[in-house]
Amino acid sequence: MTRIESIPELYSVKVWHFKAEGNANIILTYNGENEKFSGIVIRLRKSNYDENDSNDEDNENMEIDSTTTITRDSKDSPIFSCLYIDNVVKPLLGESIGEYVGETILLKVQPKFLKELSNSIRRFRSVKRLHKDIDFNQQYAILTFDQTQFPLINSPTLSSSVLLPPPPSSPARSLSSPARSSSSTVPSPPISSPTLSIELKPKWLFLPNSPFISSQNSIKFQTCRFCMHKYYKQKDNKIDQSLITGYCPLDLVSFENQRMKKSIEELFKSPDNNLKIFLQGEQVPLEKNWQQQLSEFFEIDAFNSPDGNQSQNKLIMDSIVKLLTETILAESSLFNHLKYLQRTLDESDIEGIHKLYLNQQQRKSNLSDPTIEEWKFVVENYKQRIRNLRNHNHHNNHNNNNNYQNYHHYQNHNNYHNHNNNQNNIREMIGNMNNSQIQQRIYEFLISTTFKDCSIIFTFKKSSSSQGVVHDDNNRSKAAKISPVLHKPFKNISILIPSSSSQSHSPSLSQLHSSSSSRKTYFLKDSNSKKEFNKIHFNYICGIIDLDPKFIKKILYYHHLDLKIVKNYLKHLNDNRNGEIRKYLGYCYENGIGIIKDEAKSFQWFLKSTERGNTIEQYNLGHCGIGTNKDEEKTFQRFLS
Ligand SMILES: O=P(O)(O)O[C@@H]1[C@@H](OP(=O)(O)O)[C@H](OP(=O)(O)O)[C@H](O)[C@H](OP(=O)(O)O)[C@H]1OP(=O)(O)O
Numbered sequence: 041m042t043r044i045e046s047i048p049e050l051y052s053v054k055v056w057h058f059k060a061e062g063n064a065n066i067i068l069t070y071n072g073e074n075e076k077f078s079g080i081v082i083r084l085r086k087s088n089y090d091e092n093d094s095n096d097e098d099n100e101n102m103e104i105d106s107t108t109t110i111t112r113d114s115k116d117s118p119i120f121s122c123l124y125i126d127n128v129v130k131p132l133l134g135e136s137i138g139e140y141v142g143e144t145i146l147l148k149v150q151p152k153f154l155k156e157l158s159n160s161i162r163r164f165r166s167v168k169r170l171h172k173d174i175d176f177n178q179q180y181a182i183l184t185f186d187q188t189q190f191p192l193i194n195s196p197t198l199s200s201s202v203l204l205p206p207p208p209s210s211p212a213r214s215l216s217s218p219a220r221s222s223s224s225t226v227p228s229p230p231i232s233s234p235t236l237s238i239e240l241k242p243k244w245l246f247l248p249n250s251p252f253i254s255s256q257n258s259i260k261f262q263t264c265r266f267c268m269h270k271y272y273k274q275k276d277n278k279i280d281q282s283l284i285t286g287y288c289p290l291d292l293v294s295f296e297n298q299r300m301k302k303s304i305e306e307l308f309k310s311p312d313n314n315l316k317i318f319l320q321g322e323q324v325p326l327e328k329n330w331q332q333q334l335s336e337f338f339e340i341d342a343f344n345s346p347d348g349n350q351s352q353n354k355l356i357m358d359s360i361v362k363l364l365t366e367t368i369l370a371e372s373s374l375f376n377h378l379k380y381l382q383r384t385l386d387e388s389d390i391e392g393i394h395k396l397y398l399n400q401q402q403r404k405s406n407l408s409d410p411t412i413e414e415w416k417f418v419v420e421n422y423k424q425r426i427r428n429l430r431n432h433n434h435h436n437n438h439n440n441n442n443n444y445q446n447y448h449h450y451q452n453h454n455n456y457h458n459h460n461n462n463q464n465n466i467r468e469m470i471g472n473m474n475n476s477q478i479q480q481r482i483y484e485f486l487i488s489t490t491f492k493d494c495s496i497i498f499t500f501k502k503s504s505s506s507q508g509v510v511h512d513d514n515n516r517s518k519a520a521k522i523s524p525v526l527h528k529p530f531k532n533i534s535i536l537i538p539s540s541s542s543q544s545h546s547p548s549l550s551q552l553h554s555s556s557s558s559r560k561t562y563f564l565k566d567s568n569s570k571k572e573f574n575k576i577h578f579n580y581i582c583g584i585i586d587l588d589p590k591f592i593k594k595i596l597y598y599h600h601l602d603l604k605i606v607k608n609y610l611k612h613l614n615d616n617r618n619g620e621i622r623k624y625l626g627y628c629y630e631n632g633i634g635i636i637k638d639e640a641k642s643f644q645w646f647l648k649s650t651e652r653g654n655t656i657e658q659y660n661l662g663h664c665g666i667g668t669n670k671d672e673e674k675t676f677q678r679f680l681s
């Protein structure tokens with residue numbers, strides 16, 4: 041439950057320091073002297089949102105829950121965001137992943153304070169974001185933990201930290217102060233060791249398979265939304281073709297080492313808004329030689345060679361890629377869960393949602409953004425549908441009628457999907473759905489949009505030993521929950537990093553040594569080169585941010601954007617006259633997408649596609665498209681061999 045508070049100490053612009061911003065919110069970090077606020081950020085809603093919304097209710101110091109009356113106009117507000125997170129997002133994430141979402145307090149704010157803040161941070165903001173200012177009419181801002189700072193062992197909950205006076209000997213929750221001692225056997229991070237945070241906005245983690253997707257847009261079955269969108273962004277912003285990122289979200293969640301590595305490397309080459317790194321909570325601009333700032337973190341010394349920087353940069357880059365790959369593997373349940381939610385909440389695709397939306401308009405049905413109570417109902421219906429689907433799959437029962445009776449608001453899943461993709465069937469299917477079934481689909485889609493836009497922050501700190509690290513068969517550190525008394529449990533991970541010293545001299549086995557508290561030097565037994573490796577142990581925490589609700593008013597925009605993205609991508613394929621369009625045609629013939637299945641023609645197109653091509657295209661297709669589905673890949677390989 042989120043509390044609403046007035047905290048006079050926080051109404052001074054001097055205590056706030058600009059941290060970062062997105063399209064809808066600005067984030068400032070507490071920089072004042074009161075230790076009980078250290079490690080806290082304030083999240084301020086930007087303008088363009090219901091400017092006239094005003095609610096003069098005096099609800100200071102009250103508890104809000106889902107029964108609190110929220111006027112319709114105030115749904116796009118911090119107060120509604122908090123309720124949405126508590127009642128929609130967390131129940132869907134489940135208990136263990138829900139812990140990654142920060143606790144919040146609503147701080148009552150006045151326009152004067154917000155205007156002063158706006159002036160004080162203006163010079164730190166990126167020019168491309170300046171067209172939107174803080175919304176001075178918002179009555180609340182959100183206080184939450186800074187996910188780029190490492191919590192101390194037994195650190196208090198947000199409310200007890202902010203609302204209660206600090207205990208007499210309580211240390212600050214700051215990076216330079218000693219950690220609170222713990223009764224746990226787990227080693228705490230060394231006090232002076234730096235903190236590295238990596239923020240990922242992975243975007244869409246799945247390929248759709250909705251029956252509503254029309255044949256002319258069937259490229260969507262094959263190429264992920266992100267990979268098509270980047271070409272549309274390029275067109276819009278006139279970005280040089282070479283800046284188009286090779287990052288593909290499907291690679292990131294493939295959990296195949298090489299694909300993950302490639303996608304992370306690509307993210308670092310052109311991070312756009314999908315990657316940020318922070319050192320000691322300060323964002324590191326990913327400009328030339330940014331790696332140098334991380335040499336201390338990875339304990340990689342400078343080289344005594346003419347290309348010292350370059351070799352060091354490469355080693356640091358390799359280390360960060362390794363650290364991130366291992367952490368994502370350790371957190372595969374988080375990524376798989378996000379992917380599952382995105383996909384199952386968006387089974388209709390925006391093409392279907394748009395049709396359902398138009399249907400509601402035709403029926404003159406009152407389609408409005410749900411209240412919190414209505415959102416809770418949507419979540420329950422979704423969960424029931426998934427449970428039914430699982431039972432259905434479990435019993436392998438193909439009798440649709442058995443499922444039918446369990447569904448409050450839908451056609452059952454199979455019925456929904458087995459229809460041929462033609463307009464008549466789709467019209468009939470929609471015609472058979474009642475308003476609440478249709479609205480359920482639309483609302484689920486909106487929830488999926490929240491999960492497609494959220495970000496994940498990993499914050500790492502070196503640990504003093506490998507105690508508490510669990511190794512699995514692959515010698516990978518397993519996430520281990522440390523102590524139930526920790527407000528924010530941290531986990532452990534270790535990586536082997538080629539030692540910088542091994543570049544300058546030939547190691548011998550006798551040189552095995554322990555060179556610092558957090559690393560040990562190893563020689564890999566199976567290594568031909570007898571390369572020297574440092575094993576560095578890290579503690580890390582994981583946070584999920586930006587889980588705001590999305591609104592009905594955006595559906596037309598989403599549909600419009602989707603059409604533009606696909607059209608632009610198909611045009612791009614055509615214009616480039618590379619192998620990809622031919623491969624795509626081969627894929628269409630092979631699978632009967634938009635055309636009658638024809639294996640001979642499919643073969644011809646696949647063959648033609650190998651005549652010429654361009655690397656980026658081949659990369660995208662190989663990873664995001666045909667290569668994504670193992671069966672399809674096999675077929676494709678058969679054709680080529
Ligand atoms: O629609 P998309 O996929 O472009 O996502 C938008 C994001 O663009 P991106 O593609 O990540 O650069 C966009 O991010 P940027 O402003 O581009 O950094 C926002 O996150 C936007 O959400 P909201 O309007 O702030 O609630 C996002 O809009 P929603 O789709 O989440 O409503």
Ligand SMILES: Nc1ncnc2c1ncn2[C@@H]1O[C@H](COP(=O)(O)OP(=O)(O)OP(=O)(O)O)[C@@H](O)[C@H]1O
Pocket residue numbers: 059060061062063064065066067081083142184185186187188239316493495585586588
């Ligand atoms: N709790 C937090 N701790 C640390 N940094 C944060 C936190 N919340 C947000 N940030 C930083 O501020 C940035 C913007 O925040 P947020 O994603 O909430 O804004 P937004 O406007 O909703 O984003 P978007 O444009 O994706 O919709 C984040 O990308 C992150 O770098």
